[in-house]
Amino acid sequence: MADRVSPAGMRPPPVAPGTPPVLQLVGIAKYFPGVIANEDVSLDVLSGEILALLGENGAGKSTLMNVVTGIYLADAGEMIFDGYGVQFSSPQEAIKAGIGMVHQHFKLVPAFTVAENIHLGWSETPRNASPAVLEARTQELSERFGFPVDPSARVEDLSAGEQQRVEILRVLARKARLLILDEPTAVLTPSEARDLFRALRAFRAEGNAVIIISHKLDEVMEISDRVTILRGGRKIGTWDTADCAPRMLAATMVGREVVRQNLLLRSEGAAPRGTVPELSLRDVSVRDDRGVTTLSDVTLDVFGGEILGIAGVAGNGQRELTEVLTGLTPPGRGTVLLGGAPAEPGAAAFARQGVGHIPQDRLHSALAPSLSITDNMVLREYEQPPIGGHGFYHAEAALELAREIANIAEVNIPDFAMPVRNLSGGNQQRLVARREIRIARRLLVAAYPSRGLDIGAIATMHRYFADLRDQGVGIVVVSEDLEELLNLSDRIGVLCHGRLMAVLDAAEADIERIGLLMGGRTETSETKMSVAEGAILS
Template sequence: MIAPEPPVPVPTRFVPPPGTAPIVQLRGIAKYFPGVIANEDVDLDVMPGEIHALLGENGAGKSTLMNILTGIYQPDAGEIVIDGYPQSFASPVEAIAAGIGMVHQHFKLVKAFTVAENIHLGWSDTPRAVSAAVLERRTAELAQALNLTVDPAARIGELSTGEQQRVEILRVLTRKARVLILDEPTAVLTPAEAHELFRALKDFVARGNAVIFISHKLDEVLEISDRVTVLRGGRKVATEQTAGCTETSLARLMVGREIVLSDMRGRSAGAAPIGAPVMTLEDIRADDGQGHVVLDGLSLVLRAGEILGIAGVAGNGQKELTQVITGMRQAASGRILVDGADFSRAGAAEFADFGVGHIPEDRLHSGLAPSLSITDNAVLREYDRPPLSGGFGFNGRAATALAKDIAEAASVTVPDFGMPVRNLSGGNQQRLVARREMRIASRVLVAAYPSRGLDVGAINMMMRYLVELRDKGVAVLFISEELEELLNLSDRIAVMFHGRVMGVVDTAEADIDTIGLMMGGKRLTDDAKGRGH
């Protein structure tokens, strides 16, 4: 059995003297967009030495509230108080000067630059004429002082997501931030990377600083935070001591009703049975373009009317697997058979025409065109089909009508379908992509981390999307790092490690310890493997 992660060490807790003012107070904050109440009459106070969690459904107003605190938006009502004094921030530069820094879901680093260059970019303390060696030495000293391990000479594009996040945090903290705002910080981290982040956050607040922690992962909120504030529909519904909360109580506050993530493997009377193979992968090998093997002799079978779950720590070839079976990347060797036809050299358009939908791992940059409108993004898969296109060119009215249908089916409220899709919250982007891809997934849906960044109610809805397709006879490939999700949804689970399949098990007979061992690189025995295939 794989040894569990050691508990996060708890530094000496910072206890502010009696009468200490909150570092941050938000009083009666309101923000309105056309047709949407983003925030209304929101109060929030954050104390020195505190990790304060901010919870709410997708679109509840969490990111808007933090964008107001950091000067990206201006409030329509209310005031910001820092250390007992009213403040107004016209830009993030003014906010960071007052000690308020934010690390966004989508990092704002220059990938071609080194870590040291990114740390010093746009910083008033950067010397005017210095060498790369000096910048790297300064970065190393700053990283050591703040207990954040980074490689100053590494280029951002060569780093893992967790390493890039550390650079973002270091970049904010070097500018003397006393309040660190983290928006969904663990959404793209492995468990080990999340463990390192939590340790760094506890060190940070032990020095009298504060963290505002935006997350949808209730177990993490309970583990890391001291207090939690819940928003619903743009309004604050509660602030509670985390020690007195449970996952159930927090979920109820978020959505206003009981949410139960149940076992969804059961089939309704009219559901399609598990059928013949729709797609077969035989001995697939692929590299990352730089000579590193990412898929190493991988074989899988996707069957009609079945959800095949893929377990494994992120970064073990899952992303490349989804690219190969959607035509975005060609395998170096091996075969992909689709209904018996060889698709090994087929492109993305041929896979889509066959009926393969794809919810990608990176929804904003792989699933969407951020600068294009919501309408354009919603109809990306069908723009060349009637009624959108015909003998008289593109039908804009039909495109808007289809976009509204997709948004309604996805339960996404859109004030203006002409605005850039990047203006939607991350969860609403995810639901829009999912519904769009489901429309073309008549044979296969590839869903990579589809619940990532979603609140508990939206996760339940996403899982039902996948069950809905399965029951129509579609083959679903479902990739997740959450074993509970995989066990509640999948018919079979394949475990990936270093680009290989360690084994495939029937979920009804799955043993969590065995799956954990396979995630660590132990192959399933031949007898058990035979039962899984």
């Protein structure tokens, strides 16, 4: 392992000669009907290291980790943990042995408090313990492992970053030696990601090990010690991160050079930007169930033939804005106009008017996890011919549509009758995107569309948006990645505390200017501050 110092200043502890890896996988294979999920995968995870596991969507990363944590039994191969051969038949057995995994979609009980979730199903939970005792124990664990949480808070009231801390704390409380994180920063703000990395380095410094599944190559370069890449269910290789570069990793993941396209250039014959807004908000405000204003006096126009980016730190009104734009949430005050006329309320009415929606939480907001892939692909069109209408449902037409969407999305599906939850998160995202693009005649609203996608899939998703824009459709893209917005958008709106601070021409915007607006500082306030500072200095 490369001997290098992390940004936090903690050097990975030296490993004594002869110390066995924390985890060894030898020739692991896992098959599903018609699919090779993993085949002949061998890798070592060393004591005191953070190993990044990379690969395209569907490359077998999550399946391999599900084998390690006892969710799946391997069809072939051997697993060795701390020098002993093991085989887990359940996640509980893996956790008891010292292996814990935090999945991309959290597995907490929303109605329970943080303390209750931490102690649920734990053999060391005291019998008949009062809430005060559980909360005191949770506070002690929080301080010991460096994951600050509010023990008395209900999980449903926490941000995604706070929920992730609870998940990790649950695993660490059970004395995990190996922590596995699946896309850990997908729903985190930059500051939350920095806090997570700081805690992971401290965990590594104690001689433990971490496996991170990620598609964010800059973060992989920052946090990992070594990198293993899977492609098509097979291991391509393992490298010291110090010897890697993002471009090399991307090309190795997808098996080809990933060419970055200038998406701001319109194709020949592209529809011009519209002169009449496809959708407008006029002084729109929204309050949540507690009466707190989450969106305040927003006035916004979205034109056909443009990509409007929405920037902002997570939790500043992005979710409420996308729900208003797609009819999921009626404004408490203000007006929503579609094509210049007052919009008929309701998500179904917006969909009929040609508004597609790629939501922030694809598994629970865009899909019915237990239903088949076919059922999920026809959710938007099951009432229309040739699939439905007049009380009939044509299963063959539904399957044909599902196959068409999967083919365009480039997702290989062996069985369209299997539950959609069995697909990887990235493949779920690609299918949702293509399904929503089909109905987006007027507008497509996409919230964090790149989350969980590999670099090749992100490029494909961006191409979808550019093609749709060139057809004259308006597109709203919400993202925390400012470079993504600058490379993709015609205009960028910035949200802060539910207010639309400004809408900038992307050609004239830069990261520093957007960052100031995200922090609530307008250019006017910056000018005043500079004048005041000059007066003080003089």
